[in-house]
Amino acid sequence: LMQYENEHYQSIxxxxxxxxxxxxxxxxxxxxxxxxxxxxxEQIDLADLISAENSPGFFIGYHAYPYYPDFIVQDPIYLAESDSLGPNNYLGYLKDLKAHYQDIPLIIAEFGVPSSWGSGHLSPSGMHHGGISEEEQGAYNIRMFDNIESSGCAGGVQFSLIDEWFKQTWITNPYSDKQYRYLWHNLTSPEQSFGILAYAPPPETFTETGAYPDSSITSIQVHSDYTFFRVRVHMKTAQYTEDTLWVAFDTYESNLGESVLPNGRSIGVAPDTLRAEFVLQIPMKGDLAQLYVLPSYDVFGIKKLERLDTVVSTSSDAGLWNPVKWQTSYFYNSIQYIGELNISTSEDPYQFLNAVTLFNDSVEIRIPWTLINFPAPTVGRAMHYESHMDGPDLVIDRKDTLSDGIAVSILLQDEIYQTGKYQWSPWDYEKIVNEPPIERKKQSFHHMKQMLPQFNSPPIGLADTFRLTTGSILEPGPEAGLLQNDFDIDGNEMQVRLPFGSSTEHGQLFLHPDGSFLYDPDPGFLGDDFFMYYLEDGAESSTLVPVHLHVGYPLSAEDELSSVSSSIFPNPGKDRFCISIPEPFQEASLRVLDMLGKEILFLPLEEASTWVDIQNTKQGIYLFILSIDQNLDQHRIIMQ
Known part of the structure; x- marks a missing residue:
């Protein structure tokens, strides 16, 4: 591709x-x-890639995150590094990497942290692979931007704009069915939650599965969506601030599960009572709820599900439960207590990581599907893994089973409330198209929007050339003025400014902030005039930008319709350039200007192809202006 561009467009x-x-x-x-x-x-040193003669050079990109691989979080040299916010092993790694690529532009082509409930890797800096709030996600992204800048890197690309439901994560792979993964948002999966734009399920009506008039709890409602299983318990929460609410979930097969809660209280009030695979302990004046799982149904420590094992619910009356937790490293045995779920009040009802919200007249619970072992909630499939060995071969008997619905049992004080089974309709691609998720700006989006201006890049102005005939006035409007080819990489509004003491030498100049201007050449003047301007974007200014004004004789109709196209090769280049004029001409010349408008070279041209030597010039952008039979052709050339 580079060769094709070079051969056909004389540009690299x-x-x-x-x-x-x-x-x-x-x-x-x-x-x-x-x-x-x-x-x-294995090591690959990208510095071994050598630029060819007259090449524009190259830059190097690394996808580098603050939590992976383990050497980024374990190397004592990296651990000794810090920034203004505390210990920062990521900054240590970036400095080490940049020290190796000292003379080559280094871009961190991917960086970021996800706002997922689950974490795949932990970092001493706090910038984990998930398990952080949306506010923390935004703050950490800005922190990494600052680390990239302070370590001397050339820039960074934050990953990513949107949450990506189709992504896999090693820590959730054993508990998710890849066939249906793209149809729901696994909020525990870090790789699905890197975005600063989220997609929330559309609001739907809850289904009442239990009604208890004149009781402490008056009704229980449930709902399922693309992200959560939800429970709404109607009760006067202010009357029970000293109590604990126990919410048990029977996720499949009513005859399986535990009948005794972690506090020793049985929910078995009849021979055919509902049992439970999971139970949520909610202290009504606490900050954290605790999710428990039946030991035989616990997925803790499972790195790969295809193994000789069973992960099934069993019938039990022993009252044994395990707190839900994840093993985030098998080398260092690090653990995330993901079953410790946040509780909020009605003042902050839907803060991102909250699983329980206490309103005045209800308690609302939302549990990500993976935390209650649903690998494919889209089709109602619950985990039920069984396998055996057939000689040397592992035979998987089943990975999951079709749930017959979810029933809820609640204990408040000495009263037990039970619901019937709630079954939901499967959903597929067509349902998502017809009932699409709602795009939502995360808190990280707003934080980054507020903080990114501190990394503002100055606007970039490109040299301009205008021509007019003697005796006329040049007055381009904003659309055709100085800003037409300038840009600001941050998208800020630009304004044109004239440096103090700078103006044209052979005429009057009136310049406006929007890039429009008026140039009235002196009577009888023929030739070239110049002026300089710079750009402001509200934070920084550009370098000076030269403007070339050519005042000539009126062209004949024949000249007006003719066009002259020239080419200069190579671009970028060094010292020596080939000037090519494909059409016959009578008179031609070349002027080379630096970006301050200073003339570096003037050379009459006699041949259709001329090699020009330009010695002792600094690296940068230069203006090559060709005057060909009353026509002007302008090229911006990079000199190395």
Whole structure:
């Protein structure tokens, strides 16, 4: 592709190569202490890619995150690094990587943290692979932007704009069915929640599954959506601030599950009573609720589900429960207590990580499907894994089962409330198209929008050339004025400013902030005039931008219709350039100006193809202006 562009367009541009820390050229001793780790087995040094003569050069990109691989969070040199917000191993790694690529532009082509409930990796800096709020996500993204800048890198690309439901994550793969993954948002999966735009399920009506007139709890309602299983318990919450609300979930097969809650109280009030696979303990004046799981149904420590094991619900009356937790590293045995769920009040009812919200007249509970072992809620399939060995071969008997619905049992004080089974209709791609999720700006979006201006880049102005005939006035409007080819990479509004003491030498100039201007050349003047301007975007200013004004004789009709196209090769280049004029001409010349408008070279041209030597120039952008039989052709050339 580069060769094609060079041959057909006589233009080449900087090229980038991308890698990731696993293949970086740095030796990481802590990784070699881990038996079975292959994260530092191979190295690729992108600095070995050598630019060819007259190449524009190249930059290097790395997808680098603050929590992975393990050497980024374990190397003592990285751990000793800090920024204004505290310990920062990520900054340590970036400095080490940049030190290796000292003379090459280094872009962090992917970085970010996800606002998921689950975490796949932990970091001493707090910038984990999930398990953080939307507010923290925004603050950490800005922190990483600052780390990228302070470590000397050339820039960064924050990942990502939107949440991606189709993504897999190693820590949730054993508990999700890849066939249906794209149809629901697994909020516990870090890889699905990197976006600063989320997609919330459309609001729907709750279904009443239990009514208890004149009781402490008057009714129980439930609802299922693309993200949560929800329960709404109608009660006067202010009357029970000293109590604990126990909510048990029977997720499949009523004859399976535990009948005794963690507090020793039985929910078995009849021979055919509902049992439960999960139970949620809600202290009514606490900050955290605790989710428990039946031990035989606990997925803690399962790295790969295809193994000789059983993960099933069993019938039990022993009252044994495990707190729901995840193992986030098998090398360092780190644990996330993901079953510790946030409780909020009506003052902050839907803060992102909250699982329980206490209103004056109700308690609302929302549980991500993965936390109650539903690998495919789209079709109502609950986990039920059984396998056996047939000689040397592992045979998987079943991975899941079709749930007959979810029933809820609630204990408040000494009263037990039970509901019937709630079954929901399966959903598919067509349902999502007809009832699409609602796009929502996360809190991270608003935080980043507020903070990103601190990383403002100055506007970029490009040289301009205008022509007019003697005796006329040049007055381009805003659309055809100085701003037409200028840009601001941050999208800020730009205004044109004239430097103090700068104006045209051979006429009057009136310049406006919107880029429009009026130029009235002196009577009888023929030739070239110049002026300089700069741009402001409200925060920074551009470098000075030259404007070339050519005042000539009126053209004949024949000249007006003719066009002259020239080419200059190579671009970028160094010292030597080929000027090509494909059409016959009578008179031609070349002027080379630097970006301050200073003339570097003037050369008459006699041949259709002329090699020009330009020595002792600094690197940068230069203006090559060709005057060809009353026509002007302008090129911006990068000199290396």
């Amino acid at each position: 541009r900087p090229c980038g190569f991308s890698s990731w820390p696993t293949l970086d050229p740095i030796y990481h001793p802590t990784e070699h202490l881990l038996e079975g780790s292959s994260e530092d087995d």
